[in-house]
Amino acid sequence: MKTATAKEIKTELADYSHQQLIDLCLRLSQFKKENKELLSYLLFDATHEETYIINIKNEIDELFLTINTASYYYIKKTVRKILRTLKKYIRYSKNKETEIEVLLYFCKKLKNLAPSINHNNTLLNLYNREIILIKKKITVLHEDLQYDYKLELENLNL
Template sequence: MSISTYGLQDIKKEIQHLPNEQVAELCLRLARYKKENKELLAYLLFEANNETAFIEKVKAEVGFMFSQLPSQSYNAAKSIRKILRLISKYVKFMGSKPAEIDLLINFCNNYLQYTDRKASYKPLRLILVRQVQKTATLIKKLHEDLQFDYVQDYNTLLDESEKKFSWFFKNDFLL
């Protein structure tokens, strides 16, 4: 015997018929089983009302993690991937494209500041390339007014990257 899974719409309809106390019990029970569920619930309850402060906290945490980066390329790449997983988790919690762009640009700036310019380790280089490409794709999806705000930061990022790394060519990433 297996438990059948229901769609989100079915669950939503069923939750609407439950009293508030029972919904609270279900949320707490759900939070008990997975750390990520607990983190999401904590974000929604305590942090979601002030997204800019939360973004600044994430930026500070990312900056600290970058400052602790190991000097060996292989270990640095592993640590940077860990930072990216953390950013992805927080972006998923927020569900905001502008916040994601802001965090990715901050990530890339930290990458420029803390990684070794002589590093020829290809996986380490590809991390920056992928994040720049992802940022460009996200900017293109925004409304024109919002695009203008982020294009300047993005172009500055491209200029800095080309200055620091001989293998980075900004013409490949222009919007």
């Protein structure tokens, strides 16, 4: 089965009625959890980006509480899982400021994690990669926002 391109889908959707579009969206949400999460974001959270960021930060807090600190192996697995979840939420938003806020918060939590990530190269490399990514993302923002985020980033590096 050949998958249609985004342009083909767009032109085809233009011909559908309002009720048919609603039915298509509901049917789409039945197949994958990510489709339902994206629709939820677009319908309920896209207009309230600050609330969305706060909800993500609360989820980060909860996920960091579930980390098994018995060994670095379990810490690495859980931290990667948390990061995968965050990247998914960031993809939904497509907002650079949201991405930077969430990644900065993740890095703060990771840096303050006990036992320290400084004793494990894998976690330290993961942390450093995210810091580099944040620096790249900051450069595309407005100068005032760049200054604010660079200050937060400097606090992380201390």
